[in-house]
Amino acid sequence: MKKMMSIALALTLALTLICTGALAEETPQPEGGEKFEGTWGMMNGLVEIVYEEEGYRVLVDLFNQDDGTGAQWEYACYYIEEEDVLESISSCKAPYTLDPDTLEIARGEFEYEGIDDEGATTVFSLSEDGALTWQDGREGLGQDLEFREIGNFAGVWENAEKNIYTEFHWEGLYDEDTYFYSVFVGIGDDDFHLIGLYIPEKGKLECYDTVAVQDAEGLYAALDAGIPWDVAFTDLGGGRLLFETGGAEPIELEYNLLGPES
Numbered sequence: 001m002k003k004m005m006s007i008a009l010a011l012t013l014a015l016t017l018i019c020t021g022a023l024a025e026e027t028p029q030p031e032g033g034e035k036f037e038g039t040w041g042m043m044n045g046l047v048e049i050v051y052e053e054e055g056y057r058v059l060v061d062l063f064n065q066d067d068g069t070g071a072q073w074e075y076a077c078y079y080i081e082e083e084d085v086l087e088s089i090s091s092c093k094a095p096y097t098l099d100p101d102t103l104e105i106a107r108g109e110f111e112y113e114g115i116d117d118e119g120a121t122t123v124f125s126l127s128e129d130g131a132l133t134w135q136d137g138r139e140g141l142g143q144d145l146e147f148r149e150i151g152n153f154a155g156v157w158e159n160a161e162k163n164i165y166t167e168f169h170w171e172g173l174y175d176e177d178t179y180f181y182s183v184f185v186g187i188g189d190d191d192f193h194l195i196g197l198y199i200p201e202k203g204k205l206e207c208y209d210t211v212a213v214q215d216a217e218g219l220y221a222a223l224d225a226g227i228p229w230d231v232a233f234t235d236l237g238g239g240r241l242l243f244e245t246g247g248a249e250p251i252e253l254e255y256n257l258l259g260p261e262s
Helices: 002-016 031-036 210-215 219-225
Strands: 038-042 045-052 055-064 069-080 085-098 105-107 112-115 123-126 132-135 146-149 155-159 164-175 178-187 190-199 204-209 231-237 240-245 251-255
Touching (some): 031 045, 031 069, 055 085, 164 240
Antiparallel strands (some): 045 055, 069 085, 085 105, 085 123, 164 178, 204 231, 240 251
């Protein structure tokens, strides 16, 4: 059920947002706002923050894995330097349902959309320990929710010249502080399935062999035993990842919205 939840959130995000690297930035991003941009997660939700042109587009997605329903909020925000927050100027909300068999998403009508009234704006800020907080101005939601940075890796990335592709799926949490991805790596005719653990302090997605994890009877045991697979990914921004493995020369991968070539 956890995997269905993460797939649902990834699908709804993908339907709404495009790759950050493909967005035009006509006005330079404010330095203080850079720390907000990226993907943030919690047990039943994702937040995607993208800078585009003059402000930030923020998508909040909460999913109920018990009944397959969810809701999505989208905000247009500006960075307020004096308060070090993102504050909305407009917002909208729409419910959706997910068919667990087909993974098809049925969207409902907007419950509201438009410019936010004075006193009804939404604010995103960072706590002292680096968590993203959400204070919705229309419904008073998000007061007790905290989202943690999970990196910006979801989707397909490749280097056609080197015949390398990678595909990432966010899988959720082992606990409140451990975020992980399923990672598929294709090098020529060889395919590998790994577990990727995002390390915010390093800004890297470090990978573990699924067999080693099983042999160690779980991810924590593998971490304690120090059984990494010598692969790591770093988000370079602009739709590029750095792929490092085995002490070889690092290779840049580019985001491919359409997926790998057949």
